Amino acid sequence: MESSSKIISSLKRPELVQTQAYVNGNWVSSTSGDSFAVNNPALYPKSEAKIAEVTSMTLHDFNNAIEAAHRAFSTFQKTSGRYRAGLLHDLYQLMMENKDDLAKLVVLENGKPYADALGEVTYAASFFQWYSEEAPRVYGDIIPSSNSTNRILAIKQPIGVCGIMTPWNFPLAMITRKLGAAIAAGCTSVIKPASETPLSATALGYLSQLAKIPPGVVNILPAAESSSVGKLITEHPLVSKVSFTGSTAVGKILMKQSASTLKKLSMELGGNAPLIVFNDADIDKAVTGAIASKFRSSGQTCVCANRLFVHEDVYEEFSNKLVAKLEETTTLGNGFSPDVTHGPVIHDRSMKKVRQHIEDAVSKGAKVLYGGSTRPDLGENFHELTVLGNVTTDMLIAQEETFGPVAPLIKFSTDEEVIQLANDTRVGLAGYFYANDVTRIFKVAESLKVGMIGVNTGAISEASLPFGGVSESGFGREGSKYGIDDYLITKSVVLGGID
């Protein structure tokens, strides 16, 4: 397999690889001179794994960026929606023109297969396209007053400087879903990407420069360390909104910190999605959907099915077909190999959790139906796609998000039982079920305590979907016509004396 540097040198537009931060329209290095290594998880810890050394911005640098974003806001907030639509449209086009290079960067940093990375580029770009269409359509209201001489206007205005913090599993899309809405609304942003995947983020900075986004509107600052940056952003008086995607544990810390300045918050946090196969389901479709949902990005998406509940009447058929299809259609390996369908997990912490969940389940009576082992022959971060049978709810894997390639199968008998089991978690992001009876479809969809449901599909994500969770999966919606609201405030204007 080619080294990371060889792949970088094969890019059609090498300028996409930026190892500095993008602040106020300039490429700058950390004032401390510090930097950190970005590694390809498929090759790690081999020396060929190193992709680049990226600048590690300090709190002082973040402070400067926030001040620049604040200055830029004073003019950007007054621009028209139509003008911002043009900027977003250009960004969309630039992403699509450079999709092959961007996909290579995503494979390098994240490890997902090239086809999936290309899919991510298109998905990420679609948020710029979507918000280019929303930007000119931010409507207010004229509200009848109870006083006949008054008129009430409700106008929508951009909230201000946004602090955006994102994870590594969708290094482009988790940024564009927020940034697209922020630009459409007329906000400016300071973005701290995950330290595992800063190059995809700085590539977006480069494209925003090409798109002539005014200086200070988009600021992208890689940093090796997250918690002090998170604290600075959440407590900074010039930041009006914080949007975070990541774990529930970190979301809670950021929310607490934000209390001191009462920021408007969007929290896209962890999930523990149930996928239910009822006895009237089309089993072949359920198998396809389960693989699409559970094993997307090797199980590392927040909307991945985490618990597969299968009705006892179809359990045997479903589990046999699932194993057969995985055997037939999946290949684990380096994301640049054309036949590879699934890549590594991101790092050793993820691997530890995967192993812990499998070992705990097996020690309590679960049976490995497929996979089950690490693949050191492929690399330190590779784990076989795995199916566990006879899983029960006392096992860790049924209680916590694995965020890795393990599908636990849990048998159930009645609709009431499975709804209770599916809802027995403190998080509620996505849920899926396969059924054909219309009454059941309505009842189950209305009973699951989640923000998003796939009925007879394992793939729900797209720009037009209101994306977000309930309970400890967070709040706020991204994408869709609702996503822009998170970046707007409603101001009421009462016109009096209209006699």
Ligand SMILES: NC(=O)c1ccc[n+]([C@@H]2O[C@H](COP(=O)([O-])OP(=O)(O)OC[C@H]3O[C@@H](n4cnc5c(N)ncnc54)[C@H](O)[C@@H]3O)[C@@H](O)[C@H]2O)c1
């Ligand atoms: N709901 C969603 O849309 C969504 C999307 C992707 C991932 N996730 C969730 O994220 C988790 C997996 O990602 P992870 O393990 O990298 O999550 P994580 O919360 O540990 O990290 C996410 C990001 O936050 C940063 N971070 C960590 N501690 C921080 C702090 N104190 N202040 C500020 N930033 C901090 C990290 O460096 C990273 O960039 C899973 O729980 C998954 O469900 C949710």
Ligand SMILES: O=CCCC(=O)O
């Ligand atoms: O991992 C979280 C986001 C995944 C998606 O947008 O489908």
